[in-house]
Amino acid sequence: MTATTTYLLYLVFALGGAGVYFLLPRAGRSMGRAGAIFGVAGVVGLITLLATQIAGPDTSFYFYLFATIAIVAATRVVTHPKPVYSALYFVLVVVAVAALLVLQGAEFAAVALIIVYAGAILVTYLFVIMLAKQRGSAVYDHRSREPFMAVVAGFVLMAAVAGRASDLPVVEKTEAISVQDTTQTESPAAASNSMAVGTLLMTKYVVAIEIAGVLLLVSMVGAIAMSRKKVPVEGMVTKPKPLGQAGREVAPF
Amino acid sequence: MYEFITSQLGVSILLAIGVLLALLGYVAYCIYYERKISAWMQDRWGPNRVGPLGLFQPLADGGKFALKEDIIPGHVDKVLFVVAPSLAFLISFIGFAAIPWGGEWMLDGKLVQVQVTNPDIGLLYILGVGSMGVYGVVIGAWASNNKYSFYGGVRATAQMLSYEIPMGLCIVVVVLTMGTLRLEGITAEQAGYWFGFIPKWNVFLHPLAFAILFVTVLAECNRAPFDLAEAEQELVGGFHTEYGALKFGMFFLGEYAHMVTGSAFICVLFLGGWHFPWIAEPEATSTFAVLLKIGVLVGKVTAFIFMMMWLRWTLPRFRFDQLMRMAWQGLIPVTLALVILATILLYFNLHRSIWALVGNVAILAFVLAYAAARGREITGRQDNMPRAKNITMAARAATGASA
Structure with a gap:
């Protein structure tokens, strides 16, 4: 350029x-x-x-x-x-x-x-x-x-x-999805894309994947814990709470 | 020209056109089929006025849809109101591109694939297309600017997001067992025999995953007992309340096309696709054999559609909390256990042995025992909930009546 x-x-x-x-x-x-x-x-x-x-x-x-x-x-x-x-x-x-x-x-x-x-x-x-x-x-x-x-x-x-x-490294062009002669797709190169991604994720980047997974799990548990609310049951008599504790009904689990 | 037609590209183009046209006809006749089945189950005659046995009923219905006045109500968002049915229709039809219809075809001395395209990620392609399927419903529901429609759309969104998770996990089980994402490869792997007579279909390895996938497909198609998005007793017509004429027809055809894609998908993953013992074998590549294979797949799809209709006219609809509880507390833990089972079996290289079946039965037995021990069904009927949370018990306690 x-x-x-x-x-x-x-x-x-x-x-x-x-x-x-x-x-x-x-x-x-x-x-x-x-x-x-x-x-x-x-x-x-x-x-x-x-x-x-x-x-x-x-x-x-x-x-x-x-x-x-x-x-x-x-x-x-x-x-x-x-x-x-x-x-x-x-x-x-x-x-x-x-x-x-x-x-x-x-x-x-x-x-x-x-x-x-x-x-x-x-x-x-x-x-x-x-x-x-x-x-x-x-x-x-x-x-x-x-x-x-x-x-x-x-x-x-x-x-x-x-x-x-x-300045970016040039990536070699690979075959895209196309209507291709599928009799030749049994070669390893054709099946390589998802397999290559999977191999990399499970070998080189396995720690990153695990950390991301744990992070997502923690955030999911947190979201559930925060959004959980006791549903008041019809007909059940509940004591009115003092004003300062109105939102404290949520028990984590 | 002849060479072009017999090449893979020519076959793919012809197949794409042929499948689209055949599918439109098939979907139209699905509606006739549904009406006949419902009539049979309710001891009625069903459509019998147009043509012999009412066989021209779909044509009459189509004509009616096309000739009705196309009303766009004044209070709707006009652009999205028109886009929504088109999107629903389009998305339900493009999934077919990756379905393997008939294995290999010896054409003019060359083998071609009877499949529009055979991408490396065929399975994920169908999953991706399926996950886009909710847009038609949601956009239509919002554009209608009607509370009932909107509730329908909100229900459809929550339902699809929830049931996509067990669906994806079931697919993970199949991918772990088969080791490929190519749909043609998955079918070809299943075309063999154990002990010379039991076909190597995945349903015999993972029957539980098969059943759960069927349930999630029902939910993704918005079919009864999961048709909360259009629950006519509660929401008038749900997301299509404001739609009429051909736009409603497109939603209607889209729903049936979605059922057909879903059924074909289950057949390919679990029932060997076009394979059938001694009738449709992978070695047979003549034109007659290919037609036979297509016929086998269509027959399996039709059987599945019959089952969906049977369920629709048998089961009552779920309540919304039952629906959510079933997905999050029932199906997701069970499918997670199935995925763990599949990974462990894969580690010991036993993923295609009897141990898969044993594991499935064990998981099912454990789930049933657990549910029985807790005194509470997976779908969570309120009478079976713990006493403190039970509405009737709480009401009794509040009024001071003795239980």
């Missing part, structure tokens, strides 16, 4: 940042149209830069397709005034990123991302959002807080990371 490319990349990020800034919900006159123009310019610029300067000519069309979907959806996550739509756009981001992972040959990571995020975590988010506000939007939904500083911080960070992208 030449110096010119890097500066062009910074310019593209500036355009994208301006787009997001204008797209963010604000009080008073909406500047969505200006934001859309800047945003489209940023995305087109980024794709052009990627296609001509950074990525090789053999980069798949699907990479650009899913990358664009991911960027646009991610912008909508931040800028959409309705929280339910934001959560659904987040689902779209997760699915698009999973598709990018599949293109990289990381099938296991892709499906794990979908099962864990799209299938479980985001459903719980949606659950909470829907319970919190079913209709209409609150002040904090259509008026963003410190939009300028947020955009500057976010995009400077992204530009800083992307500007050093050429």
Whole structure:
């Protein structure tokens, strides 16, 4: 990556940042149209830069397709005034990123991302959002807080990371999921992805896995202990408690 | 052109189109099948007006759905109201891409796989698609902007999140036993015999895991006795209260397609997929044998769907607390024990021996004994709960009546 490319990349990020800034919900006159123009310019610029300067000519069309979907959806996550739509756009981001992972040959990571995020975590988010506000939007939904500083911080960070992208180690390209000649898939290389992930998790990173597991277990037990409440039974006479101890009914187990 | 059609890609494309069309027809006839079965169980005739034996009833129903006025109520969120049924429909149909329909097919001197795609992670793909299945219901419920719909959506979410855990653990048991995530590989591994006549199906190794997987699939499909999301006695119609015409039809077809995917999934994991002793063997690769294998899988799926319908017209619906208690206090501990059993057997390299069956029976016996000793069923009926928590006992104590 030449110096010119890097500066062009910074310019593209500036355009994208301006787009997001204008797209963010604000009080008073909406500047969505200006934001859309800047945003489209940023995305087109980024794709052009990627296609001509950074990525090789053999980069798949699907990479650009899913990358664009991911960027646009991610912008909508931040800028959409309705929280339910934001959560659904987040689902779209997760699915698009999973598709990018599949293109990289990381099938296991892709499906794990979908099962864990799209299938479980985001459903719980949606659950909470829907319970919190079913209709209409609150002040904090259509008026963003410190939009300028947020955009500057976010995009400077992204530009800083992307500007050093050429220093990253190059990963060898592997076969993605495709309609392949399955008579040849009995070779070990074809079955290697999930097996390789599993082997690494069970050998090199086994301590990390165990620690993460224990941490999750502890947090689950903690959540249950905190949310457990004695359900008052109908007809049962309970002594009224002094005011200071009203919330102390919860016994851990 | 001929070469392209006989290549794996051509077969996959043809199969994708064929499966989609066949499935639409099959799902439409599932509804007829359900109505006939319910009629049979309730000693009625069922649909018998349109065509011989009422066989054209699905066509008439489809025509009715398509020709009805498509109403979008004024108070709904219009975009999501339209997206939700499409999403429910789409997600229930894409799971079929990884189902192995008929093993290998000798076509023009080459072996091709009768499967749309055979990814390395076929099992996880179906699990992932299944976990996305809740979005159609939840989005539809929220977009309807109706309290009853919303309750339906909330129930569906809690139910799916809870039952996905035992489902995943049952799948872990199968993966540990088979050592592969490829659905075709799992089927092929099961196509053998013990003592020359018992097929090596996983159901004989882990019958308990099989039963639990069937229960969780019922719950994931929102089928009775787990149909709390649409409980008509309590919630009018649940998540689809506001839907009519073709949008309701899409939810309806999506539900049945989900049942078919779930059944096919259980068949592949536990009942040997397309394998059937002496009828459909992996060595047979002629066109006739492939058709026979597809027929075997479809027959097994149909048997499962019959069982789901049988349960629907037999069992009453769970109460919500029973539903949650069954998942968290019943199924999850049992499946965790099964996973531990499978790992221990794998360590001693006994994972495909009689010890798996022995372990399953032991776990089942322990669970039943434990439940009997505590005097309380797994589903947790309130009369069987400890006395202090029992509502009637507490009420008696409060009013001073002698127990």
